[in-house]
Amino acid sequence: MRRQLLIAASCLMLMGAEGGGCVLSGPVYGWGENDQGQLGRGDTSFGSSRPARVGDITGVVQVSASHVYGHGLALTKDGEVYGWGRNDYGQAGNNTSGEPRLIAGLEDIVAIDAGGLHSMALDESGRVWMWGDNRGGVLGIGSTASAIRTPALVAGLIGIRAISAGQYNSVAVRADGTVIEWGSRVVAGGGSAVSTTPVVVPGLTEVASVSGGAYHNLALKTDGSVWAWGYNGDFALGVPSIELATTTPVRVSGVSSVSRIAASWADSFAVTESGSLYAWGRNQMGEHGDGSFDEPHDTPRRVPTISGVRDVSAAGIHVLAVNHAGHVYAWGFNYHGELGDGVGLPNNVWPPPAHELIPRRVYLPVHALSISAGTGFSLASGMTPLVNLIKEQEPVLWIHGYEGSGCSGINLQSKWRAAIEHFRDQGWTAPHYVVSYYECDEPWLDTDMNVSTIDLNGGEPDKCAHDEYHASGHIDDTECTTLRAHTTQTKIDHLAYHLAWELYGRFTRQGKRVRIMAHSMGGLIARSALLQVEKGNPSFPPSLSVSAVGTFGTPHEGGNFAAFCNFLPCVTQVEQMKPGDGFLNDLGDRLPSSARIGGTRWWLYGSEDDNMVPLGSAVGPAGGGTVEYESGQAIEHDDLFDVPETAEDYTCRVNGGDWRDDCPDPMRYAASVTLQQ
Numbered sequence: 001m002r003r004q005l006l007i008a009a010s011c012l013m014l015m016g017a018e019g020g021g022c023v024l025s026g027p028v029y030g031w032g033e034n035d036q037g038q039l040g041r042g043d044t045s046f047g048s049s050r051p052a053r054v055g056d057i058t059g060v061v062q063v064s065a066s067h068v069y070g071h072g073l074a075l076t077k078d079g080e081v082y083g084w085g086r087n088d089y090g091q092a093g094n095n096t097s098g099e100p101r102l103i104a105g106l107e108d109i110v111a112i113d114a115g116g117l118h119s120m121a122l123d124e125s126g127r128v129w130m131w132g133d134n135r136g137g138v139l140g141i142g143s144t145a146s147a148i149r150t151p152a153l154v155a156g157l158i159g160i161r162a163i164s165a166g167q168y169n170s171v172a173v174r175a176d177g178t179v180i181e182w183g184s185r186v187v188a189g190g191g192s193a194v195s196t197t198p199v200v201v202p203g204l205t206e207v208a209s210v211s212g213g214a215y216h217n218l219a220l221k222t223d224g225s226v227w228a229w230g231y232n233g234d235f236a237l238g239v240p241s242i243e244l245a246t247t248t249p250v251r252v253s254g255v256s257s258v259s260r261i262a263a264s265w266a267d268s269f270a271v272t273e274s275g276s277l278y279a280w281g282r283n284q285m286g287e288h289g290d291g292s293f294d295e296p297h298d299t300p301r302r303v304p305t306i307s308g309v310r311d312v313s314a315a316g317i318h319v320l321a322v323n324h325a326g327h328v329y330a331w332g333f334n335y336h337g338e339l340g341d342g343v344g345l346p347n348n349v350w351p352p353p354a355h356e357l358i359p360r361r362v363y364l365p366v367h368a369l370s371i372s373a374g375t376g377f378s379l380a381s382g383m384t385p386l387v388n389l390i391k392e393q394e395p396v397l398w399i400h401g402y403e404g405s406g407c408s409g410i411n412l413q414s415k416w417r418a419a420i421e422h423f424r425d426q427g428w429t430a431p432h433y434v435v436s437y438y439e440c441d442e443p444w445l446d447t448d449m450n451v452s453t454i455d456l457n458g459g460e461p462d463k464c465a466h467d468e469y470h471a472s473g474h475i476d477d478t479e480c481t482t483l484r485a486h487t488t489q490t491k492i493d494h495l496a497y498h499l500a501w502e503l504y505g506r507f508t509r510q511g512k513r514v515r516i517m518a519h520s521m522g523g524l525i526a527r528s529a530l531l532q533v534e535k536g537n538p539s540f541p542p543s544l545s546v547s548a549v550g551t552f553g554t555p556h557e558g559g560n561f562a563a564f565c566n567f568l569p570c571v572t573q574v575e576q577m578k579p580g581d582g583f584l585n586d587l588g589d590r591l592p593s594s595a596r597i598g599g600t601r602w603w604l605y606g607s608e609d610d611n612m613v614p615l616g617s618a619v620g621p622a623g624g625g626t627v628e629y630e631s632g633q634a635i636e637h638d639d640l641f642d643v644p645e646t647a648e649d650y651t652c653r654v655n656g657g658d659w660r661d662d663c664p665d666p667m668r669y670a671a672s673v674t675l676q677q
Contacts, residue, residue: 025061025077025383026366028054028100032338032377036070036086037098039377044098049337051364051380055100057082060381065374066091066114067167067214067265067315072372072379073119074100079108081121090149091119091132105129105151114374115165115212121151126159128172136168137196138183144196157198166212166263172198177206179219186215186230186245201229204249213263218270219249220261226252226270234266234282235298254278255300256660264314264373270300272662275308275672276649277321285317285333286357293352306359307647307668308426316375321359324672325427326367328380329359336376367427393430394513394547396423397454399499401520401553402573403438404488412436412453413444418643419517419667420451426671435522437495439485454506456498457485488571492521492583496528497540503529504541513545517670519641520613521573523554527621528583530592530600546594548601549624550670552640553610557617558584579617591623603627603673605640605666612637627669628653635666643667 029051030039037044040054054072060082062075071085071092082100083093091114093103108124118132118139129151130139137144140154159175169183180198187193204219204227211218216230216237227249228237238252252268255278260271267281267288278300279288286293289303308323318332318339330339334352337343340362366382398416412434420432434444436455443453486495507514516526526549532540555562558579562570565578576583593599606618608631619626629635630651644665652663663669 025059026369026381027056027058028060028063028072028074028379028381029364029366030054030072030377030379031340031362032374033070033336034377038065038070038072038085038374040072040084040098040100042098047336047377049340050342051340051362054379055082055084057100060370062112062370063372063379063381064112064114064119064165065315065372065377065379066119067116067165068375069117070374070377071114071119072100072374072377073112073114074379074381075109075112075121079106079110079124081106081109081112083119086117089117089133089147091117093119093131093151094149103131103151111163113163113165114372115170116167118165118170120163120165120170122160122163122172126157126161126175128154128157128160128163130154130170136184136192137194138168138170140170140182140196140198142196144194154198162207162209164210164212164217166217167214167265169212169217171201171210171212171217173207173210173219177204177208177222179204179207179210181212181217185247187247191245202248209261211261211263213268214265216263216266216268218252218261218263218268220258220270224257224259224273226255226258226261226268228252228268235296236263236266236268236281238268238280238299240298252280252300255662257662260311262312262314264319265316265375267314267317267319268300269312269314269319271309271312271321274662274664274669275310275324276647276662276664277303277306277309277312278662279303279319286352287314287317287319287332289319289331289357289359291354291357293357302647302649302662303359304646304648307664308672311371313371313373315373318373318378320362320371320373320378320380322368322371322380323426326369326382327427328362328364328368328371330362330373330378331357331359338373338376338378340378393428394515395431395433395507396420396428397433397435397503397514397516399435399516399518399522399525400441401518401522402488402577404571404574410436410438411442413442413446415519415641416444419641420449422643422667423671424449428671435499437486437490437498437525439487454502456495456502488573491572492524492576493528493532495525496532499525500529500533500540500544503544503546508541508543508545511545513547515548515550516546517550517552517641518554519552520554520637521577523549523551523556524577524587526551527554527556527587527592530594531587533594534592544594546600548603549591550603550605550673551618552605552666552670553607553613553618553637554604555613555617556584556587556604557614557620559613559617561612587621589621591621593623601625603670605629605670607631607633607635607637607640607666609633609635610637610640625673626655627663627666629663629666630659640666 034047059076064073074082084100095101111122121129131151162173164171171181179201219227229249232242258270262269368382372379562578591602602624604619606615607629
């Protein structure tokens with residue numbers, strides 16, 4: 001049962017709660033050094049700077065590459081473990097073939113990890129299995145006796161829920177959230193001590209996961225905080241005040257709301273819930289991904305050129321990361337081709353080329369489920385793309401806001417190109433539709449990007465009702481002709497009428513769901529459409545299938561720009577966005593939902609720097625998630641839908657919680673939310 005829960009959790013993490021047809025297993029690919037047979041080809045000849053298939057194993061849900069000495073492990077969806085590569089101590093499961101072979105004696109396994117010269121596995125009942133070299137007592141068998149070539153249980157360990165094999169030690173999380181470790185442990189002053197049986201790490205409770213490096217360890221607590229202990233000579237602990245080492249874990253400041261951690265040779269990494277990646281420590285060969293090398297960072301710094309990160313792996317001096325789309329990125333040392341960029345080997349270039357010091361895509365024929373960076377080589381397992389990870393990925397509609405200048409038109413490509421490119425880069429490659437509703441909006445058609453325009457001015461809606469919703473918004477008030485030219489004098493609820501029928505005819509009636517991203521007044525159009533359908537207004541469609549809506553700077557409770565309407569005449573749309581207007585009052589104080597297929601999830605984004613729409617108005621209605629950006633960060637009204645070229649950290653709070661300083665810009669945040677839900 002535990003294995004099934006782990007697989008289900010992975011499905012939610014990778015594809016969101018609605019990932020129908022979820023396939024969470026596949027083949028293994030490897031690249032980099034092969035001097036120990038770590039690429040699983042059955043030989044120890046030349047390596048590969050491009051990903052290549054590792055043996056013929058399939059159904060793999062997790063891979064693990066050894067920290068230093070060249071063996072690999074793979075866990076299948078059936079709870080079986082395969083090993084390959086260096087095997088002089090039995091660390092690959094007593095396999096001498098050079099190709100992946102099933103490791104006998106292991107059943108119902110839910111997690112694996114390859115250390116330096118040893119391996120470990122966790123089974124469904126919470127027991128820990130160890131095999132390989134035992135120097136330093138790393139196998140936890142009560143002695144430093146010679147290697148164990150077949151898996152053996154660590155006596156007395158039950159109810160374990162997470163494991164990690166460091167280079168010279170082993171770490172585990174117990175059912176009560178405390179942590180134990182054994183093997184060679186760093187002690188105060190920088191020396192080491194041997195523990196041949198598990199000992200409790202002092203001061204740690206409520207721990208969710210751990211990661212063992214070469215000489216330091218990380219722990220992730222359930223509250224999203226990161227704790228570190230061990231050697232700090234290279235600032236791997238992220239606490240500058242510790243000169244050499246500590247056996248008592250210390251909290252790493254400067255990073256919070258963390259979901260994943262990784263400890264390597266002398267570096268540390270953390271992924272936040274919002275998809276930001278942080279690094280600290282040695283940075284010998286550019287592991288921190290900011291273009292620098294041989295420049296230690298004593299506290300966490302954000303890796304600036306990558307976002308939407310789901311997981312990270314590091315062991316030696318290169319790093320792998322995977323985003324929510326299953327795309328893998330690599331950076332750091334590339335002597336053996338471990339970055340997977342196709343460069344000829346050996347790649348002995350000094351100083352390192354600038355392009356190796358920032359994350360770059362590794363092109364795999366699969367969407368990655370699991371990644372693992374070993375010293376000199378890399379592994380990834382994944383699934384063959386099935387319509388981009390989801391059985392049928394949902395289209396996204398992009399709705400612009402009010403435009404009062406000139407002909408009242410928007411260049412839809414200029415408006416939305418950066419946002420849609422980012423969504424596509426993160427894996428959302430389903431059709432994107434930009435919505436046109438002003439008579440002078442400039443449509444956008446791009447077959448390469450799968451973008452087209454839905455024009456609320458042309459063609460007939462699925463139903464053309466001759467009532468106030470149809471008649472009140474047209475320049476030519478003829479009876480349901482093809483002329484439907486809309487201006488700033490067109491009522492917002494009239495635009496909602498046309499949007500609703502377009503959604504119904506194109507998607508809902510065809511059994512398809514959609515997602516909506518809307519800026520400013522565009523959010524009111526979407527909200528009004530869903531509300532009228534929810535209320536059963538006979539002029540609107542009988543139902544809509546909208547799974548998610550994101551609004552950016554939408555004046556849900558009115559905008560500052562409409563205040564002058566109390567003294568001067570305003571166009572209809574501005575009048576309707578005046579605080580206290582009847583249109584806004586009719587929307588109520590909660591967000592509407594689709595009547596079909598699980599309802600509608602709302603995310604509302606606002607900024608204290610928005611001088612057009614007060615923050616309270618942008619995130620005011622009940623029933624949705626909220627992301628608020630603090631003042632002084634230059635996120636103004638039009639910046640809410642922009643995607644800066646360089647990812648930066650912003651201060652925000654989510655769902656009214658505490659302010660945090662690790663938030664991406666609003667549109668990057670929205671992409672991360674969309675891909676996870």
